[in-house]
Amino acid sequence: MSDKNKPKKSGSLSRRDFLKSSAWAGLGTALSSRMLKAKSPAAVQSAQESSDRINIAVIGVGTQGRVLVESCLRIPDIHFQAICDIWEYSQVYASRYLQKYGYKVNIYEDYRQLLEKEKGLDAVIIATPDWMHAEHANACMEQGLHVYCEKEMSNSLEKAQSMVRTSRRTGKLLQIGHQRRSNPRYIHAIDRLIHEKQLLGRVSQSYAQWNRSKSDMLGWPKKYTIPPEKLEKYGYRSMTEFRNWRWFKKYGGGPIVDLGSHQIDLFSWVYGTNPSSVTSCGGTDYYDKREWYDNVMAIYEFKTVQGTCRALYQVQTTTKYGGFYEAFMGDNGTIVLSEVPQFGNWAMREAHAPEWDSLAKDGLLESETPPIQKVDTKNVFLDVRVTQEAGRWPLPVELAKPPHQPHLENFFSAIRAGASLTCPGEVGYETALTVLTTNKAVGSPRKLRFQKEQFKA
Numbered sequence: 001m002s003d004k005n006k007p008k009k010s011g012s013l014s015r016r017d018f019l020k021s022s023a024w025a026g027l028g029t030a031l032s033s034r035m036l037k038a039k040s041p042a043a044v045q046s047a048q049e050s051s052d053r054i055n056i057a058v059i060g061v062g063t064q065g066r067v068l069v070e071s072c073l074r075i076p077d078i079h080f081q082a083i084c085d086i087w088e089y090s091q092v093y094a095s096r097y098l099q100k101y102g103y104k105v106n107i108y109e110d111y112r113q114l115l116e117k118e119k120g121l122d123a124v125i126i127a128t129p130d131w132m133h134a135e136h137a138n139a140c141m142e143q144g145l146h147v148y149c150e151k152e153m154s155n156s157l158e159k160a161q162s163m164v165r166t167s168r169r170t171g172k173l174l175q176i177g178h179q180r181r182s183n184p185r186y187i188h189a190i191d192r193l194i195h196e197k198q199l200l201g202r203v204s205q206s207y208a209q210w211n212r213s214k215s216d217m218l219g220w221p222k223k224y225t226i227p228p229e230k231l232e233k234y235g236y237r238s239m240t241e242f243r244n245w246r247w248f249k250k251y252g253g254g255p256i257v258d259l260g261s262h263q264i265d266l267f268s269w270v271y272g273t274n275p276s277s278v279t280s281c282g283g284t285d286y287y288d289k290r291e292w293y294d295n296v297m298a299i300y301e302f303k304t305v306q307g308t309c310r311a312l313y314q315v316q317t318t319t320k321y322g323g324f325y326e327a328f329m330g331d332n333g334t335i336v337l338s339e340v341p342q343f344g345n346w347a348m349r350e351a352h353a354p355e356w357d358s359l360a361k362d363g364l365l366e367s368e369t370p371p372i373q374k375v376d377t378k379n380v381f382l383d384v385r386v387t388q389e390a391g392r393w394p395l396p397v398e399l400a401k402p403p404h405q406p407h408l409e410n411f412f413s414a415i416r417a418g419a420s421l422t423c424p425g426e427v428g429y430e431t432a433l434t435v436l437t438t439n440k441a442v443g444s445p446r447k448l449r450f451q452k453e454q455f456k457a
């Protein structure tokens, strides 16, 4: 059913309906189940006294901003000093949440006032809509602050480029929020098994997808409607666009950028190079009143030292079939990964491949779970060679933390101890170029080619 057939009016939601809407309800569950494990007020006290303390502010405390806050609460010696958001709802929600953990933060509507008034800050976390990232990140770095900025770096390449350049010029750290880059399961699979151990042999094909069920446009509690003059002041054309910015060209890049960039980024990590071309197809076929493509299928080509490799990607917003995962396919085996390990955290060995038992003995893989032998169906001859599925070799690395926590930890270790960022602005820019060009390729009848120099910000 398209949006047209769903008469629900945005803006008429009760607060209860609003909280029940999937993204918010999901966050609520995540927060409440983790609350006990996050910092206690006593830990807050010790963060305030520690010499290792990092003072932070968060700009944009909407859905993702609060997910990042929750992860930071679990990291020692991170001290929340201020938050900034133009929406009262987000300000109230985030400040009350932080108060539960003993933080009485200063609250700002305009980031310029935050930068002017707050003294002693070390870093800022930015989780505003994509189109504001460059303005916010550049101002913070100019002010001498390190920046953790959510993906997508920007919905404009020029703006993304300006962020890398500001980071270089000011010498301030810029971490972009492609958090799989710091996930120990992904690091083990890609750096250790695929690159170092060459577990899969020659990897020349990859596939990834993010499929989601259909969803209505997000609403808001009436009491928190932002007056038109204020929306205009901050560049939003309406409350509907403010809440659903991802679907509008002015503010975001649509599903291929929003969801796809996390996974398309991995193709380049696995192949060790950026794509040489993209062909893509998609459209705004299902929903009304959304500007960006609600489905995209793209094929990337990579020229690697081992020859031409390809990757196929799809994002769907009307079916959750298959969920979200990535598969890297080599002539000796395949690794399937997902940020949710139940959807992918295993390797599959081709029958002719060198043995993997010694890797399992060394703890790099878990032992093979036996293949499923399919049962014969009546009167049909089934060849055992096609009915026998490959066994799975589970990967032994677990992440017993929220998925964004290691990425934030990497950022804070870079500030404290000079660790290398796993997703500095340069890497974020390469991914931004790839996904923003994929959107362009949807509207193009031909394959779009990338030049190597284009990836340099």
Ligand SMILES: NC(=O)c1ccc[n+]([C@@H]2O[C@H](COP(=O)([O-])OP(=O)(O)OC[C@H]3O[C@@H](n4cnc5c(N)ncnc54)[C@H](O)[C@@H]3O)[C@@H](O)[C@H]2O)c1
Pocket (backbone or CB within 6 Å): 059, 060, 061, 062, 063, 064, 065, 084, 085, 086, 087, 090, 109, 111, 127, 128, 129, 130, 132, 150, 151, 152, 177, 178, 179, 234, 242, 243, 258
């Ligand atoms: N890494 C991930 O897994 C992940 C997941 C979801 C979202 N994100 C990214 O996080 C960012 C935020 O996404 P979201 O889902 O939280 O969106 P959201 O709309 O829920 O939250 C955005 C917040 O920013 C505030 N805001 C808007 N313009 C502002 C401005 N000029 N100054 C201050 N505050 C402003 C809004 O009021 C809102 O509270 C996006 O860049 C998105 O791509 C990343």
